[in-house]
Amino acid sequence: MVRMSTISIIVVILSAATTKAQNYPPFLREAEWALANEFRQLEHQDWHAWRQQQEWRLRQADDEDDATCWLLHDDYPYSDCRAQLVAIRQECAGGGDLFDSDCD
Numbered sequence: 001m002v003r004m005s006t007i008s009i010i011v012v013i014l015s016a017a018t019t020k021a022q023n024y025p026p027f028l029r030e031a032e033w034a035l036a037n038e039f040r041q042l043e044h045q046d047w048h049a050w051r052q053q054q055e056w057r058l059r060q061a062d063d064e065d066d067a068t069c070w071l072l073h074d075d076y077p078y079s080d081c082r083a084q085l086v087a088i089r090q091e092c093a094g095g096g097d098l099f100d101s102d103c104d
Helices: 002-022 026-043 047-071 078-093
Strands: none
Touching: 047 078
């Protein structure tokens, strides 16, 4: 009986010490919870639908680039225009400067 009480007291002390040692600010607990929730949502996401959506967005961007370059074909060669637009899109997709007007 005494042995069980001693073990219980030790467990309670260790639990309290662990909790105190972590000493997370309240917003960090909320951030951890939000991040865990996001990962749970990703587990249930329909990746096939997501991929189709991304492919549609790429086709849409390609069509826009094509239309832009045809409008500017008198001032710029079509292939140069397309190459420049592709370079801009790749830079922006790779995390280009957020304040860079080309990414807008």
